[in-house]
Amino acid sequence: MGSKTPDEHRQGPDESSGQASIAAVNPQRPASASGLLHGTLEGDDEDGDDDDGGDLGVDSNHDQPKNGKQNKKKKRKSNKKKKKKKAPSGEQTTPPRVALANLTVFQDKQYPEGQIVDYDKNDNLQRTTAEEIRHLAALNDMDDEFLNDYRKAAEVHRQVRHHVQTIAKPGVSMSKLALEIEEGVRALTGHQGLETGDALKAGMGFPTGLCLNNIAAHWTPNEGGKEIILQNDDVLSVDFGVHVNGRIVDSAFTVAANPIYGNLLAAVKDATNTGLREAGIDARMDHMSGIIQEAMESYEVELNGKTIPVKAVRSLSGHNILRYKIHGDKQVPFVKTRSNQRMEEGDVFAIETFGTTGRGYMRDDVGIYGYGRNEGVSTAGLHHATAKSLLKTIDDNFGTLVFAKRYLERLGVKNYQLGMRSLVQSGIVEAYGPLVDVPGSYVAQFEHTVLLRPNCKEIISRGDDY
Template identity: 30%
Template sequence: MIMNDEVYDAYREAGALARKVLHRGAGLVKEGAGILEMVEETEAMVTDEGAILAFPLNVSLNEAAAHDTAMPGDERMFAAGDLVKVDLGVQVDGYIADTALTVDLGDHAKLVEASRAALEAAIAIVRPGITTGEIGAVIQATIEEHNYKPVANLTGHGLDRYDLHSAPTIPNIAMSGGAVIEEGMVFAIEPFATTGSGRVTEAARVEIYQQIAARPARLPSAKRVLETARPRRGLPFSRRWVPGDKVDIGLMNLVRSGILHPFPVLHDVPGSFVSQAEHTLVVTADGCEVTTR
């Protein structure tokens, strides 16, 4: 990617909007509020601002760490004691801002602070010449200082035009070596702290998909899914966004055909709690600029 003034301005615009909408949306997370209503209202804030979602709003509760969003007709409600990860992506002309915070409806303040402090510690060392392994080491050390575990198999990620997961990968644990950070790189750092095992596994439920191949489909329901997916230019979409009936049949057909990639909900062990914090940043000559702060 070539980082010129136009691209830089698009990243900054996406970041400013993502910051504003994330905090407004997080304010809707209250005991007794409906998850579907919160998600749809927050997603609408992005389109009302003239931007486009980079991915469906992720709202993951308690031991769930990522890839959850409202289901069609979702009747779930936020409850006392919930720990709610709100993860928002906004794109302007394909240039993405990805940011997240954790809303505490219980007594999880120390766990929330662990991921937030790890994010700030990581940002503080970003500059050209360091390695992604060094960033991971700072994240792990900070979370462990708070007496929690980092989630080892979740990472931050590079951001490119219409590409939500490009190089470099930013680990949440110490690693030897890794990619060398260079001026002009754009990536999201997203530490996860957990009271559980420190590893997430895939749940059966899938709400988010991504088109990864451009082949035709025969089933009417599959064709309808692709009508939703194609304008996304490879960015993820929600099952909830696809109109009509037999949507699940179309989705399964396209996954089996290798046209769609599913993103199952990721969770730690039952009864555990996971917190998340995330910012997008652009690497500068002597540090970085956080676009979502």
């Protein structure tokens, strides 16, 4: 699913990190655990007696002679020698004088960690940022369950995609194609999405996009709309997503029955494959964007006796994918762009490119492609009962997944137009409309999803079709 560039579209709610906390505090260690042995100061004997204070003269109240003169005796010195108590071998003395390397407790050269305290954003503003926290969360999430969910979603996408490629021929209707895709995804994931919450377990990652000719992105057939039949001279881009437990695979392809569009499709496919080749940990978006554009714009198409250069679309981009959110906070432009963003370990990216024979600048067209819940907008000011009821249905069945009007109608929701208008006007729900180039132009799209794993990248959606 295409993502608008920053100048065109706001990418998700603001996020910030909370107050950091102490991660671990070491308990008080006993003396024996730290290698210290108390009570071995020099001069202490084994019984704890004070040698310096032994055998004093007789008390003045005793042994006085009859003549009244006090018989004074000299203080006698003790003949005992002062003993030094040695610490057992491998333990520390007091005061400490034994090298750590000679202490038994440190024979493995493993020393105790100090108090672990997370960086406080108020103390170090640039260390633990919201972006870093999201990245670490994504990295921690990349476990066996994560990979299994993504691989299942990718296999569902491949099988449905291959079937659709066999029926996406002149004469087929857009409604038929959308139905085949959506029924296939729901059947293969095992979740029909009719019971409350079932569509959040697995199913469609976003509405099926079926874009003809100058429509670049975000068009889908709606109930009551004019039926559109694929023609021999049409260029059709098919873009749909599959999710399992919120892990979304996003992949797209373009078909054209007339071979005159061959170079247009080849240019965009080459650009997407270039992006996939360049993608990786620490890859810089500004560097990638220039290479992708160069690959795409090295092609030209001959239409109606005119040679037309293929242009990279400037108002769309690839994007990272978050759990239950098709558009993350990073973008992968395919027009040379100045950006300090880069790819990181644990990221999931949809590498997609759009090429056109038109101007290369998309504009919004009339109609509704789908709706998406905006988490960052407060619902406190929502007063209409119909809007509140509709919002609960959206939260229970789609969460932050983008959905089409027909998905609501499939659940049996009726008379939702007024409530939806209120949700959109308040910013709680965002409406997506078609994006188009100038009439008479043709746009093609190719896309795959790539996982940036710690030791490799996995193009999760790639199959034998390309």
